Amino acid sequence: MYNNLRKWWDQSLPGEKIIVIGAGSLGKLTVDCILQNKECVPNNIGILDDDISKHDTRILNIPVLGPISLIDSLSEKKDVSFVVAIANNSIRKKIVDENPKLNYRSIISNRAIISPLSKIGRGCIILPGTVVDPEAIINNHVIINKLATIAHDVTLHDFSQVSPGVNFGGFVDFGECSFIGLGAAILPNVKITNNVTIGAGAVVTKDINVPYSVYIGNPAKLLRKNS
Numbered sequence: 001m002y003n004n005l006r007k008w009w010d011q012s013l014p015g016e017k018i019i020v021i022g023a024g025s026l027g028k029l030t031v032d033c034i035l036q037n038k039e040c041v042p043n044n045i046g047i048l049d050d051d052i053s054k055h056d057t058r059i060l061n062i063p064v065l066g067p068i069s070l071i072d073s074l075s076e077k078k079d080v081s082f083v084v085a086i087a088n089n090s091i092r093k094k095i096v097d098e099n100p101k102l103n104y105r106s107i108i109s110n111r112a113i114i115s116p117l118s119k120i121g122r123g124c125i126i127l128p129g130t131v132v133d134p135e136a137i138i139n140n141h142v143i144i145n146k147l148a149t150i151a152h153d154v155t156l157h158d159f160s161q162v163s164p165g166v167n168f169g170g171f172v173d174f175g176e177c178s179f180i181g182l183g184a185a186i187l188p189n190v191k192i193t194n195n196v197t198i199g200a201g202a203v204v205t206k207d208i209n210v211p212y213s214v215y216i217g218n219p220a221k222l223l224r225k226n227s
Helices: 002-011 025-037 068-074 089-098
Strands: 017-021 045-048 062-066 080-084 196-198 213-216 221-225
Touching (some): 002 062, 002 068, 017 025, 045 068, 080 089
Parallel strands (some): 017 045, 017 080, 196 213
Antiparallel strands (some): 213 221
């Protein structure tokens, strides 16, 4: 595996290099976003993943160099930035917690509409068609999938995730490591605590104060608490 990394490094070109951590669906979308944005030349993009079956393969013609542990060989190199493209919020957080000093960068599609009056942290992935209104705050390592709308004065906390087609009303506070499914909506002024899962198509009309819980339906109601 180190040979693959060395070969990639030797074939890379001067300038910034981007390492995408995760070779799944989100990794593919992230690579596509980097390529479409022309953020760096393809030779300077590499992928890490612990799935052995993906090693020595290519995703959108970008090489999977080996396991995530290869971060150790890259962390001290100059001009290398990282983005964790793993959909599982807890795993994404674990990787970042274990590697806090990496140079994490946000990947923001040039086909997203982002207000210059919003704030976006590091390590985020914002995919095409997303709208982020003024004074929205997107904290660190947040994933916002295609065609989501983040209204004014919304706060998305670290490691949260927004699925395609989600709509946030204004002044929503969305907790750390929380997840909202396809086409769901949160009405204005609602606060969601940490580690909440909101099912696809749900409509959240009231605050959710129960961590590690799952809510579904319209209006959204508690389905279960996870241990």
